[in-house]
Amino acid sequence: xxxxxxxxxxxxxxxxxxxxxxxxxxxxxxxxxxxxxxxxxxxxxxxxxxxxxxxxxxxxxxxxxxxxxxxxxxxxxxxxxxxxxxxxxxxxxxxxxxxxxxxxxxxxxxxxxxxxxxx
Amino acid sequence: xxxxxxxxxxxxxxxxxxxxxxxxxxxxxxxxxxxxxxxxxxxxxxxxxxxxxxxxxxxxxxxxxxxxxxxxxxxxxxxxxxxxxxxxxxxxxxxxxxxxxxxxxxxxxxxxxxxxxxxxxxxxxxxxxxxxxxxxxxxxxxxxxxxxxxxxxxxxxxxxxxxxxxxxxxxxxxxxxxxxxxxxxxxxxxxxxxxxxxxxxxxxxxxxxxxxxxxxxxxxxxxxxxxxxxxxxxxxxxxxxxxxxxxxxxxxxxxxxxxxxxxxxxxxxxxxxxxxxxxxxxxxxxxxxxxxxxxxxxxxxxxxxxxxxxxxxxxxxxxxxxxxxxxxxxxxxxxxxxxxxxxxxxxxxxxxxxxxxxxxxxxxxxxxxxxxxxxxxxxxxxxxxxxxxxxxxxxxxxxxxxxxxxxxxxxxxxxxxxxxxxxxxxxxxxxxxxxxxxxxxxxxxxxxxxxxxxxxxxxxxxxxxxxxxxxxxxxxxxxxxxxxxxxxxxxxxxxxxxxxxxxxx
Numbered sequence: 001x002x003x004x005x006x007x008x009x010x011x012x013x014x015x016x017x018x019x020x021x022x023x024x025x026x027x028x029x030x031x032x033x034x035x036x037x038x039x040x041x042x043x044x045x046x047x048x049x050x051x052x053x054x055x056x057x058x059x060x061x062x063x064x065x066x067x068x069x070x071x072x073x074x075x076x077x078x079x080x081x082x083x084x085x086x087x088x089x090x091x092x093x094x095x096x097x098x099x100x101x102x103x104x105x106x107x108x109x110x111x112x113x114x115x116x117x118x119x
Numbered sequence: 120x121x122x123x124x125x126x127x128x129x130x131x132x133x134x135x136x137x138x139x140x141x142x143x144x145x146x147x148x149x150x151x152x153x154x155x156x157x158x159x160x161x162x163x164x165x166x167x168x169x170x171x172x173x174x175x176x177x178x179x180x181x182x183x184x185x186x187x188x189x190x191x192x193x194x195x196x197x198x199x200x201x202x203x204x205x206x207x208x209x210x211x212x213x214x215x216x217x218x219x220x221x222x223x224x225x226x227x228x229x230x231x232x233x234x235x236x237x238x239x240x241x242x243x244x245x246x247x248x249x250x251x252x253x254x255x256x257x258x259x260x261x262x263x264x265x266x267x268x269x270x271x272x273x274x275x276x277x278x279x280x281x282x283x284x285x286x287x288x289x290x291x292x293x294x295x296x297x298x299x300x301x302x303x304x305x306x307x308x309x310x311x312x313x314x315x316x317x318x319x320x321x322x323x324x325x326x327x328x329x330x331x332x333x334x335x336x337x338x339x340x341x342x343x344x345x346x347x348x349x350x351x352x353x354x355x356x357x358x359x360x361x362x363x364x365x366x367x368x369x370x371x372x373x374x375x376x377x378x379x380x381x382x383x384x385x386x387x388x389x390x391x392x393x394x395x396x397x398x399x400x401x402x403x404x405x406x407x408x409x410x411x412x413x414x415x416x417x418x419x420x421x422x423x424x425x426x427x428x429x430x431x432x433x434x435x436x437x438x439x440x441x442x443x444x445x446x447x448x449x450x451x452x453x454x455x456x457x458x459x460x461x462x463x464x465x466x467x468x469x470x471x472x473x474x475x476x477x478x479x480x481x482x483x484x485x486x487x488x489x490x491x492x493x494x495x496x497x498x499x500x501x502x503x504x505x506x507x508x509x510x511x512x513x514x515x516x517x518x519x520x521x522x523x524x525x526x527x528x529x530x531x532x533x534x535x536x537x538x539x540x541x542x543x544x545x546x547x548x549x550x551x552x553x554x555x556x557x558x559x560x561x562x563x564x565x566x567x568x569x570x571x572x573x574x575x576x577x578x579x580x581x582x583x584x585x586x587x588x589x590x591x592x593x594x595x596x597x598x599x600x601x602x603x604x605x606x607x608x609x610x611x612x613x614x615x616x617x618x619x620x621x622x623x624x
Contacts, residue, residue: 004303004561005564006153006156009564009567012566012567014567014568014569014573015545015573017545020576025573029535032533034526037451037522038514038523040511040512040513040514041511041512041513041515041573041576061510064509081546082539101548114492114493117492119492
């Protein structure tokens with residue numbers, strides 16, 4: 001739609017990746033675990049190995065849930081920016097196609113949250 | 120033959136018109152540079168029907184009366200230690216949310232109407248906006264004065280304006296008000312006067328004011344009475360502006376509809392914080408969010424739009440979703456506040472058995488199935504001493520700025536609603552189609568959004584750790600955390616007896 005503004009808008013994208021001091025934003029949501037009300041936001045270096053996203057960043061938040069240590073990562077199902085994906089754990093976020101403000105969702109079959117209630 | 124008697128409208132017109140004039144030394148478009156760019160066509164400003172029909176001296180007289188009455192009550196409340204009559208000190212979480220989240224938007228409304236009071240070409244509209252600008256400033260001021268008494272005795276009330284500009288959940292009302300303030304005058308008045316102060320006004324006012332009445336907060340009740348007749352004038356202005364725009368030119372209809380859709384959705388999302396307040400923060404809850412939504416939006420709003428349909432205006436887009444969400448949003452918002460209660464300036468607390476029984480009754484289709492289990496789990500954890508506030512920061516919606524906690528209530532209420540779009544090579548995430556549509560209509564505006572979580576990660580909020588950020592917010596440790604065990608709680612027990620019945624968990 002054509003811009004409707006009196007004098008136009010200034011060009012200000014407040015969340016450009018350059019503003020994050022070498023990091024990029026990555027969001028991770030654990031499906032069927034609504035004890036975490038929303039996906040979690042992390043500032044991470046693009047060169048970080050995917051494994052570190054899982055064992056460090058994700059663990060730092062999701063470890064509080066009793067299901068987390070039970071996860072069989074070989075069977076986890078991943079979705080990256082709306083498309084199913086199989087992460088290469090040793091490769092970097094960037095190499096895996098995880099870019100600035102990418103949304104990763106993962107499901108852990110067999111683990112359906114507290115009392116199986118998707119919490 | 121007896122002289123014809125003038126009707127009220129004509130009398131007022133003759134008394135007040137002619138104070139504006141067509142400029143000759145400067146072009147009218149230069150004198151009024153803001154009121155055309157939005158594309159709203161006005162062919163005849165004389166068709167404006169004054170909603171208030173007040174002269175300035177009548178205005179001052181009526182408002183001064185209200186002030187005299189209000190301040191007499193506030194003085195009496197203070198002198199008689201009225202704060203000891205509250206149902207429970209935990210109720211004050213609602214007042215802490217009010218002073219930090221609502222009072223600053225009263226001030227923002229004041230600024231907005233002051234701008235409109237200069238920039239509408241029609242002098243009748245300018246006068247109406249000037250009066251409303253003073254009303255809004257009075258509301259902000261009287262709220263500060265009313266609530267300042269609580270600030271003497273309780274935490275979390277000390278720096279509302281500092282916090283409004285910084286705190287993660289307060290960016291929700293701030294972004295809402297700044298969206299309207301940075302729009303043109305016709306959009307501003309559609310947003311604030313019509314969508315917020317007419318269509319949805321009772322969903323803000325009634326929960327807080329009847330909440331106050333049912334919980335022994337006579338100070339806030341009195342503020343409510345003082346503001347009530349101002350609000351009825353505001354509603355009249357909101358209705359008048361809509362009718363005026365729609366009657367002036369048929370080209371205005373699609374613009375007005377788009378603004379209606381946008382600002383209904385933005386205001387509705389903002390009100391989710393009120394829903395949580397209404398259902399969870401009040402010790403005694405007179406009415407559930409769902410009940411209020413059914414009466415004030417489904418019934419009353421439905422009737423209003425039925426009436427306006429003769430202009431071609433339709434119910435706001437996604438209103439059915441808002442109605443479906445009425446069973447869910449209060450629980451979802453309170454859940455996220457409880458999870459992050461170490462970073463809220465008001466105390467959080469889990470619903471008691473009594474409150475959960477009330478919630479089961481008010482939400483028969485959803486509470487026991489989707490929400491009771493998490494509260495019971497957290498209760499058990501608190502009992503066992505294993506409860507921890509969540510680490511990490513949530514994903515926020517780019518437009519409403521609320522954590523992305525809303526779910527696909529019409530198909531799967533345990534599935535988070537994820538929406539996304541790309542602009543300028545970057546991804547933007549939204550909680551709903553409503554917020555996504557708003558972005559896609561004006562991306563240049565919303566790419567500028569100051570999102571608290573992102574700002575923390577950019578290092579703009581005092582430092583990398585939570586204590587750094589809380590200090591930057593001017594949250595003291597006594598402001599945050601569980602109600603039980605807080606200074607507010609200790610003080611309350613001192614006044615009411617250490618073994619007084621625990622009203623909150």
